[in-house]
Amino acid sequence: MTNIINYGVSESLKALFAQLKETPGLQGRKYPAKEVDLLSQDIVCRNYGSSCYELCYLCWAVVNHPNYATHPLLQFFWVQENIQPRRFRQAFEKKLALPCGQMSMGEQYLQLQLIDGEFAISPTRIGVLALMLEFIVSIDPSQLDKIQQRLLNGNMHEVKQLSSDLQKCIYSYLKEHLPEASTQERFRAISAWLDKKGLSHQQLTDQHVLDFWLCPPEQASYIKYSTVLEDLLYAVDAIEVVNTRFNQDYALSLGSDIEQGQVNLDWVQNTLFEQQQEKLDFSWLCQTPKFLTLAQYQPLKSLLPHWQMFGKLPLSFLRLGVFSPWQSVLVQAKRRSSLAVQEKLDTSPQGHYQQYIAQLKQLQLQGTDVQRAIAHIFYCLKSPLFTGIMAKHLSASLQKALRSWTGQQLEETEADTLATSGFAMIQAWLLQHPEAQAWLKTAEKAYKANNKEGFKVLPCAQQLDIYHEGVQALDQIHRILSGYFAQLDKFNRENVLLETIYRSDLCIFTNRFKQLYGDPNVG
Amino acid sequence: MLDNVNKVKEQLFSANTLYTELHQPSSETKIVFNDLVQLAKGNRQAWTRINPQQVMEQINQSLLLRRQYMSVLQALCFAYNPQQAAASSGLLINSRKSSEFELLYKVDKNFSGQVYVILKVPHPSQAHMDIGPSVNSCSEQVLYSVPFPPMVEGKSQLLMDDSDQRFLSIFDANFEIYLS
Numbered sequence: 214m215t216n217i218i219n220y221g222v223s224e225s226l227k228a229l230f231a232q233l234k235e236t237p238g239l240q241g242r243k244y245p246a247k248e249v250d251l252l253s254q255d256i257v258c259r260n261y262g263s264s265c266y267e268l269c270y271l272c273w274a275v276v277n278h279p280n281y282a283t284h285p286l287l288q289f290f291w292v293q294e295n296i297q298p299r300r301f302r303q304a305f306e307k308k309l310a311l312p313c314g315q316m317s318m319g320e321q322y323l324q325l326q327l328i329d330g331e332f333a334i335s336p337t338r339i340g341v342l343a344l345m346l347e348f349i350v351s352i353d354p355s356q357l358d359k360i361q362q363r364l365l366n367g368n369m370h371e372v373k374q375l376s377s378d379l380q381k382c383i384y385s386y387l388k389e390h391l392p393e394a395s396t397q398e399r400f401r402a403i404s405a406w407l408d409k410k411g412l413s414h415q416q417l418t419d420q421h422v423l424d425f426w427l428c429p430p431e432q433a434s435y436i437k438y439s440t441v442l443e444d445l446l447y448a449v450d451a452i453e454v455v456n457t458r459f460n461q462d463y464a465l466s467l468g469s470d471i472e473q474g475q476v477n478l479d480w481v482q483n484t485l486f487e488q489q490q491e492k493l494d495f496s497w498l499c500q501t502p503k504f505l506t507l508a509q510y511q512p513l514k515s516l517l518p519h520w521q522m523f524g525k526l527p528l529s530f531l532r533l534g535v536f537s538p539w540q541s542v543l544v545q546a547k548r549r550s551s552l553a554v555q556e557k558l559d560t561s562p563q564g565h566y567q568q569y570i571a572q573l574k575q576l577q578l579q580g581t582d583v584q585r586a587i588a589h590i591f592y593c594l595k596s597p598l599f600t601g602i603m604a605k606h607l608s609a610s611l612q613k614a615l616r617s618w619t620g621q622q623l624e625e626t627e628a629d630t631l632a633t634s635g636f637a638m639i640q641a642w643l644l645q646h647p648e649a650q651a652w653l654k655t656a657e658k659a660y661k662a663n664n665k666e667g668f669k670v671l672p673c674a675q676q677l678d679i680y681h682e683g684v685q686a687l688d689q690i691h692r693i694l695s696g697y698f699a700q701l702d703k704f705n706r707e708n709v710l711l712e713t714i715y716r717s718d719l720c721i722f723t724n725r726f727k728q729l730y731g732d733p734n735v736g
Numbered sequence: 737m738l739d740n741v742n743k744v745k746e747q748l749f750s751a752n753t754l755y756t757e758l759h760q761p762s763s764e765t766k767i768v769f770n771d772l773v774q775l776a777k778g779n780r781q782a783w784t785r786i787n788p789q790q791v792m793e794q795i796n797q798s799l800l801l802r803r804q805y806m807s808v809l810q811a812l813c814f815a816y817n818p819q820q821a822a823a824s825s826g827l828l829i830n831s832r833k834s835s836e837f838e839l840l841y842k843v844d845k846n847f848s849g850q851v852y853v854i855l856k857v858p859h860p861s862q863a864h865m866d867i868g869p870s871v872n873s874c875s876e877q878v879l880y881s882v883p884f885p886p887m888v889e890g891k892s893q894l895l896m897d898d899s900d901q902r903f904l905s906i907f908d909a910n911f912e913i914y915l916s
Contacts (some may be wrong), residue, residue: 397750
């Protein structure tokens, strides 16, 4: 049996992206996590050509700018950190006419006029381009000097050539750190298995997932339950997307590419990451401000991206939540000794299905507490946004009263007055409603009990946007989990009790784990 | 055509699985170029996010990173003091002096094994006074970075153990000094 599972992303590349999110700047983290995620999307889709091209023009502008006579790239990107749109605009505000070309900052773009052509860069692109440069010099430090030397007084031809060389540099690094061969093999194995079983993507059930794990196709040594479920879901997703959208937009717009056997990378990336807004990644909630701890987010991490499948595969996600951590423990034990494996096999997983569901419900409550703490922050900083959070927790009659009062104020009060006295008006309303005042006290208590980063001291008003985004994300997680609980309740009513299923699953998983880890030559 | 359709499916599957894998916790730690720059700049605020000792350990374990760090230091340092050519290998010199800064040490009379390392900068930068300078001592094999307290009237001092490799390197003639 060929083992094709363990040749995925290198530890080094994973660590590099983790550090890109952490590395410090003039204020806090240098690069927003969301921009690092965008770069990682370019990388996994191998769609970095246009960013490299754009980056080379940006570097041309920096290298030839008279303000950066020595070590221009180091000064611009690392010392001065001109990597936010405003700082970028300021850095290029002066119109320049140089022997090798001109540069001028317009309303929308930095216009570059080289001797043999022109190019425009939007200030909104600066963050992603700076990250791309950080990525390139982190994987090949010699590139920094090379870029400077080649672009000084360079023309468009040189820019294009450099862009092509940078792409080669990334390609060669990814060949070692992000090999695709194994993932392609995995897809082919699943695809062939689905064909053999005569299953369409819509017919996949919990039982199929379990069967696949218990008896995987010959050509792929699938061992981890989490990998099986994830791969099946991604494979089914890929098949469904191509089957439904392919004729609509891909073939229509890219007929010539497909005839030449080329895959349009923009389409792949757009399909995966931009059109599928439902592909939820909330790992940024664990950064600053720390809305959730990593331990709290961990159970959600593998669940949230697949929320649309909760209704279809309710049991598979329960199995993932309960048996997958047990399998990880066994893998660790296997590295120590056969005795350690036996000990872990004799200890059932921590908690059965009902307990796992209770744990997720507890997470929902913790999320609500964080929202309360944020409401207190809004209130202290005199932002009316706290009413949005508060309203959800008031009695139905008071919610209605608040809604009608807000509507009336918006209608009767002029915008200028609302902006200046809006908060005072809300305070006056609060004075008349003890229930709302009592809720605000619970919000204050939640804030005081929260000792995580971003909640120890009140932020400044300019930082409130991220808290607002946090509230919305926690709302979304709350809704998704509630939907999942509803699916499980329905399942519990229609089928045998979850407790019975758990007992049967425990036998199945224990036997399979014994096969996998009990034998000293396997695993 | 069918082959190409399958190729697109494969591509979607690959990108999706690799993206998920890429964001899994890693068993390694890695530094990016910006970490070197922050350390070379002596940016103390950054130390809540990176551990300067750990970064320096990683730098010292890799020839490539050492070269990279040296080149950043050369580009960004406030002042430089070369190897002391006349001295013998392994011998401590009493002081280092250049037009931009002076480094000397005094033995603590009350506590044996303790030395006061004194740094004088006639024209310090604002950052030297607000945050404090860093002394980077560098040889072919190993690099050290020593943060000093903020300067007062052009002077800063640090109490060190006289067996501390960082102290020994500052006054080892075979080391170069970059002040940042």
